[in-house]
Amino acid sequence: MAPNEPPYSKLDLVERVDKWSYYARDHEAYKRHMQNYYYFLIDGFKVPFGYVPDPRVKQMPWLNFWAIDHEKRTETLKQGTDFDTRTELMRQTLRIGIESPKVDILSGWDDEMFALYAANGEHVLNLDGMGLDGFGVINFAVHMIGFVHLKEGTRYWIPRRAKTKTSYPNMLDNTVGEVSLLEKLP
Numbered sequence: 238m239a240p241n242e243p244p245y246s247k248l249d250l251v252e253r254v255d256k257w258s259y260y261a262r263d264h265e266a267y268k269r270h271m272q273n274y275y276y277f278l279i280d281g282f283k284v285p286f287g288y289v290p291d292p293r294v295k296q297m298p299w300l301n302f303w304a305i306d307h308e309k310r311t312e313t314l315k316q317g318t319d320f321d322t323r324t325e326l327m328r329q330t331l332r333i334g335i336e337s338p339k340v341d342i343l344s345g346w347d348d349e350m351f352a353l354y355a356a357n358g359e360h361v362l363n364l365d366g367m368g369l370d371g372f373g374v375i376n377f378a379v380h381m382i383g384f385v386h387l388k389e390g391t392r393y394w395i396p397r398r399a400k401t402k403t404s405y406p407n408m409l410d411n412t413v414g415e416v417s418l419l420e421k422l423p
Contacts, residue, residue: 271310277372278313279323284356287373298337302326323362331368351376383412 245253258270275294277287294312299305302316314330317323349366353374369376383394398410 274310274373275305276311277374278311279317279355279361280313280315281318282355282361286353286355286361287375289371289373293371293373296337296339297330297334298339300326300330300333303330317362320360320362324364327362327364327368331365331371334371379413380411381413 258266260267271288273291274288275291276285277289278285289312294305299312302314304313304315305311306313314323314326317326350363351366351369352360353362353364355361364372364374368374385392394412396410396412398405398408400407
């Protein structure tokens, strides 16, 4: 090992900090962990789209197009056999959640729509960004910091988020952030 080389690889570092209980790694730990979550399902698709903590399920005023099964620990969007209908039903769900005084988990519209894909790659619906965390949708992103080396030293471009953003308004941000798997729509 070289003198300045870390004692472990980057992948080892990810393994050390990733505390999620994966089913493939440890079935029993996964089952124990998931006792505190409901699976966010959409009728017609077998794989969950997200994992919603118990308090969120209990706070939401579920509309009649949702089926909540407390025994199986699922919340299923039951209606909406087409893209536009599913998108509209999710919009209604988020709207009623924002307007309900009992719900403190939804902060307000991000006004950024994201494409929600099924495991088979089908574009199932568009979801406002505030619904990603609210429904426990797993998403991935790549972030970059812009910099240049000058005679005077390295200069970084660190933009500031808009004051109107619902998440971290007016805070410093990364130069570029692009969501993948849940691709951001134009």
